[in-house]
Amino acid sequence: MSRKSVNFTIKEINSDLAQFRDLNITIGSITRERWEEPMGPTPYPSLTTLRSWDQRLLSRYKPFYMPFCDLCCLCTYGKCDLTGTKKGACGISMPAQQSRTVLIAACIGAATHISHSRDLLNHVIATSGRDCPINVGGTSVEVEAPITRLVCGVKPETLGDLEPVLDYCENQLTQLLAVTHTGQEGNHLDFESKVFHAGMIDHVGMEVADIAQVSALGFPKADPEAPLCDLGLGTVDTKKPVILVIGHNVPPATAIIDHLKETGLFPEVEVTGICCTALDVTRYSPRAKIVGPISWQLRYIRSGVPDVIVIDEQCVRTDTLTEAARIHAPLIATSEKNCLGLPDMTDETVDAIVAGFVSGKVTGALILDPEKVGEVAVATAMAVAPKRKKHSVLPTKHQLGEWAKKCTQCMLCRRACPNDLPIAQAIRLAASGNLSGLDELYDDCLGCGRCESACKQKIPIHSLIVAAADKKTREETYCLRSGRGAIQDLEIRKVGGPIVLGEIPGIVAFVGCANYPKGSREVAEMCMEFARRRYIVCTSGCSAMSAGMYRDEEGKTAYERYSGAFEAGGIVNVGSCVANSHIAGAAIKIASIFAKRPLRGNYEEIADYVYNRVGAVGVAWGAMSQKAASIAAGFWRLGIPVVVGPHGTKYRRMLLGRADKDADWFVYDARTGEKVYGGPVPEHLFFAAETKEEAMVMVAKLTMRPNDTSRGRANKLANYIDLHKRLVGGIPQDVYRLVRTHADIPLTMKDECLLHLSGHDWKESPIPDPTLLPRMVHQKRGD
Amino acid sequence: MSRKSVNFTIKEINSDLAQFRDLNITIGSITRERWEEPMGPTPYPSLTTLRSWDQRLLSRYKPFYMPFCDLCCLCTYGKCDLTGTKKGACGISMPAQQSRTVLIAACIGAATHISHSRDLLNHVIATSGRDCPINVGGTSVEVEAPITRLVCGVKPETLGDLEPVLDYCENQLTQLLAVTHTGQEGNHLDFESKVFHAGMIDHVGMEVADIAQVSALGFPKADPEAPLCDLGLGTVDTKKPVILVIGHNVPPATAIIDHLKETGLFPEVEVTGICCTALDVTRYSPRAKIVGPISWQLRYIRSGVPDVIVIDEQCVRTDTLTEAARIHAPLIATSEKNCLGLPDMTDETVDAIVAGFVSGKVTGALILDPEKVGEVAVATAMAVAPKRKKHSVLPTKHQLGEWAKKCTQCMLCRRACPNDLPIAQAIRLAASGNLSGLDELYDDCLGCGRCESACKQKIPIHSLIVAAADKKTREETYCLRSGRGAIQDLEIRKVGGPIVLGEIPGIVAFVGCANYPKGSREVAEMCMEFARRRYIVCTSGCSAMSAGMYRDEEGKTAYERYSGAFEAGGIVNVGSCVANSHIAGAAIKIASIFAKRPLRGNYEEIADYVYNRVGAVGVAWGAMSQKAASIAAGFWRLGIPVVVGPHGTKYRRMLLGRADKDADWFVYDARTGEKVYGGPVPEHLFFAAETKEEAMVMVAKLTMRPNDTSRGRANKLANYIDLHKRLVGGIPQDVYRLVRTHADIPLTMKDECLLHLSGHDWKESPIPDPTLLPRMVHQKRGD
Amino acid sequence: MPMTDSWQTAEIPGPKKASLIIKPDIADALISRAKRPIMIVGHGIIEYEVEGKPLIDCLIALSRKAKIPVVVSASTNKEFLSRGFEPAAIMSAVEISSRLTDPEWKGLDGKESYDLAIFVGLPYSMQWTILSGLKHFAPGVKTMTFDCVYHPNASWSFPNSTIKDWAANLKGIVENLED
């Protein structure tokens, strides 16, 4: 299928059937039309197609800008001081500048996924063919690509069908990035609308990537019982040669597994991974091991355990070459996007490359052929492992003390630490022989290394922390259910009702990076809490790892304790970052499969449904990257709120509703067409919480939707009030805004709620059939 | 033609000829192959295809980074302090961060042209059809798309053929932007190589845009005698209704012209323009008038002359809505990329929109249909002009004095002024009734308005300046030869020899924006100087306007004095910014048409030719934008140096050669394969000059190439030495590095040169047949 | 370390930067001059002590003396409740700050806009960005911080101080207020 017209001329065809001369075929648009659903109003939307939908959302959730810099430095007129009401030399004002910066970030994020998607698709088309059918869940998944169907209005059947979808993404991405040019868009809300658009095409790109790799590489296909695999530094068998893969694009890693299997060496070699390549390689082979999220890169490399390091793209520390050289581990770069200045050895023989590595003459190479990477990595690991002897650069206890004694207590380390950790204090303790301070830091340390750069005494602070916590690192033996991919249609059918009615209080997705304010553990604790409360908990990316890095009282990790099904109390690891698309996809499928809303090219109606009825919330507790920005934006446009940690304020703005302004919360009642008060739900679209406690209470509140039945609202309120009482103290001050009828009041909290309501001049109000779209009035389908 | 495979199934065809059932046609790639030239080695290059070429250039021209900020603020780990050798939380170092920032800028620039190109192509395909033939110069231009042929290896014949070229650009742009994501590429030279790649695809995008509009809109077709048109504030007939068009995408403006012609109103209405839309609308109708470059936006609007303002995309001040409202001129936004928060009235009737404007109820509207824009703009202009009475917001002389008296001499205005102009001083004078200071400022003022934002007394400083200079503004009556588009093949054939042999000392292109350190005039002066010296002078964009904004002793502008032909002493306005592609195209055509180097997909060889033999230099004296960054990068990859003004250091790095390091200047002699010294030419690839004088001397030097014949070198040296003596004083200190044989010495300067040489231990050295590509040795074609 | 560098080295502020509270009477004057002050307290205060007493007690005393309503974010509420002090609202830092940028907002009690917001105890970079939001978009609200580190985006901030100096300063502020 293709959006482009084709016109071609064939001078001569000779065949058994017929003979043509000068055949000229013109085809306006080639579509393999096997999809009976009629086309919706907005297939392949352009920059402004969904602008009015965005405006509806943005009029409720007005951006609160927190400039991360008072300046603009984008062109040579600058820098321009945009403080307050000042304007730049191009006329821009601060709100527009902040939203422009967000749009640049969202474009970078979307470009990253889309280009990854393209690379992956090219790879699997090269290996499996353009006609390789898309298969994300066999017969359990009819709606194979909910986002693509929704946005583009197409139904991909083969890998080749995905190519024009990416053409569209690349085209829109180019348009969006252009908007950020000096002297162009000037309105902050139009920038924000374009951020939403970037988010939406990002989700398309992610979906294409994941369904391509699931289809072609044999990953678990929507499998609630995807295998459990090892997670943590302590799970690596350091006696074996160890290969480390880092990044997001799995083909080089799968080639390593393939080669190990072909050569029978798999039992002899450990394949370990960090970041999404780790997640995806365990979807390929559950015998691979996940070391941890991005924050584990320095500590794992410095431990000296990896013998060969293979990097692909995204989320690879840019100093990996230096760090690898310190432990004498050869580095193989495998992506055109991340060459690190290395010599391109793609065309050299495997033997020659390996020989270079083994002799130490070559410390790193760029190899742009995944299969060759597989061979080189394995052969190199086997050859260098005995020589390297796991050369570590972590200090011994004695060295640690000596280093600590050099500290001048200048505080520069702490002032460089993103988490403002009391490093100097811990070093002072260490100088006196007490490592407990450093050991404590280990839990909260992001492994960013900024403290080391800042230290004028050149103390390798992060290494000190890791060395002091060596017992902890050895005990990092957790497990994780490998990424299952999509949600089955049947699962959607089962939970659709309970979710929309509110019996399942919500879907909470823990996604994204590891820039946590207080270490990994809080993610695991939040996951377990919501699973225990029978929410559906989804995980992906670095958060999926963090979710598994904690054992409860019984010694079980979240993945062992809870089921992997998309059901109340399940903990559903969908996979790597690109698998986030399945979480959005599940919300869309609730509207489409459960509620039978037409899906094809029908974005607004589906988003309107999700926004008003599906109690989903994303939590990106350590959101760090530009990708996180675009992923979040994709959720917002669908009407799904996202909660981030305190670092999230650095994304430069929040999208906050005003519960105190009744006028903001009117919806149309689809039955009557009247504008009725729908309540301040969900209250925010983008919210940065200061602490885990604040986040959890907010998540519970944000699952509420105007459509909640009384039973559902009561269930959600019960969770909200209970969490608030436990974590904050007392009944929340806004319960009166969230109770619509007496039946909404949780039974077990009746008295205190009534007392609260009586203090607030509360009156019953009807429960609407809510929509933000005037055209949906009287148009309810399936009636 | 398409790079994509197509597979389709036709259930049944019934035709007079034959009947098919279940015909399944699979075509790997559809190419309408009418081009006999065999495919070169690098069609559709990916991110690393030309990496080794880039590395050759970058090893000569090492980046000198000048961080514009010590921090990185790209992700929520940040801000990170990257001072000196510190690293960010992602491991990045300062050189990589600076080059990453440059890559982001280049991506924004390239995206802007490519997306503009796509919009334009979609428009002309909609109006002229996909089969509309490409025609950029009739039979005078055989090589219709030199950059596209070179880069993509395709030969477009129709508008439709350009679509897959843009697909490629969008794809590569997405890949490139992804590279800037946190934690990916870590090497500054790899970032720089990717900047070059962005520049190259930017040139492809520009070429597509210009050949599409030239072909479909009937612009001058490689016409050296393209008509002269009016330029300057003083040329506008303020008694008529005046329409102002601003931006870069011409369809709304041509629709205005069309509508005026259809309705017979053209004689009654002035169509005036700023920035590239102005340049392109005069290519459509030379009766349109150009007001000036981007820096004229505020002064023209505030003068009250425009009755309706129509903006499209790029280089439109983001506060145009506010400024338009101040003079009660309705604003029409016409691009999805630049919506300014305006209501979308595309689907309303012309009458309704005009009525809204006329009543004043609507101050601005988004209209995404160019034809409707044409109708609305004309009708509105006719209706509001009598009511508006050219409502100006410039102060009267009296008001001006009153304002000036409020000044506290706090200096904030000067400290906000990009050109550090002595504003406070001029205001003090004005308070005492003397406007000469303000009047003087007018010439150097960029019209950015930053002084006004900074002033705590809210003095409308820029308006004061413009009002004080009202006599000057009235006298702005210049002219400009409208953009001719491509260079004819015949012209190339004629000048190819003289250029490569050095008889024409060089091609100097004045391109880009108006962020000049000392106003427009310097560009005109430079143009005239080089034309007088018989260089080929090209102009484009805002610089093309500035080049015309000056009259010589005889009262002639550059365009009146010099021919428009691509010949020694010609001043060749190619057109708007996207027409820059014709300048690069001309250099490529010299290699291809004159020297008969194979062109198709043969980037390195052609760039090697241009770099070593074609003495072209770009001057972007007021380079301001991200587009300028990508355009420059496209020239660099071709081996064409670019000189910028002092603000150009804000692009964060220079690419400077080291004439003092002999080892850097070796080339292969294609005849012998030996590595021989080729001399430090061209000395730099990217250079910021402090003053016009420094720029001119450097330009003269940068036209030298290792291939220069002695006659050519002598000619170039004569210009260089003469300019140096006049502008700097004395003979240049590096003549001895540039003279290879006695025959290189300019005859008229023999004695002083010999004296100089004798002081420098100078020896003769041979003139090589230079190449940087080992594979070109013994492979000279045409032998 | 320099008194008026950002505590986090890299959080370089723009041209507009906080004035210093060097002595208690500066802060007292500013508080007394404010018509409608409000205090926003983050969870970071729990670990600090002012001359032997928990910081929170000092803030409660200040609130009582100067009649400043206190907004607490989630994790701090319990600490206040356990001391018999009822905060005026439990609200996240971004929510209350966003409301402060709305000139129409009449405060928690619906009466009048606030003109002074005192922040203390949020994570440094979060407080930095939120104060930036107020600096740019709440021209009617002056901001003050009570943390022991410099917050350039506030209107007034302590310099980077030793705990001792800071504690003495804070104590002074509360004590003097009664005068």
Next chain:
Amino acid sequence: MPMTDSWQTAEIPGPKKASLIIKPDIADALISRAKRPIMIVGHGIIEYEVEGKPLIDCLIALSRKAKIPVVVSASTNKEFLSRGFEPAAIMSAVEISSRLTDPEWKGLDGKESYDLAIFVGLPYSMQWTILSGLKHFAPGVKTMTFDCVYHPNASWSFPNSTIKDWAANLKGIVENLED
């Protein structure tokens, strides 16, 4: 205006900022201590006067006294020549600065690297960015500016000064040097 804000309001510098030359003897000490100083002079000097005499005379005197080679950019050369002063080199600001970041470069005379570079008279923002380049990438070269405005990216700079203070300061530097 504040003495140590960037002259151009928006050119906010990073954490590392120039120390102030408040008195002539600071500069003199620094110059005397330098083993290999060099001076880079831009075209902006032409318009300035130091107590009645053109700034350029003051710079020539300094160069002669302290034996500091002078590199001039294009448009300044003639002014020097007309005073019978032969600059050590005519070179653009970006060229000489880029060479200064090369620790292998042995100077204009091929003898030894420079350890102090004095800048004066380039357009403010150009000097700002060039000094930034040296701050980050020429750890062995200290930089000093003689302009009357603060240049945060130098190692040492005058504060933003009145022309009078600045001129007195500069004159002092030259006069004291002989002592």
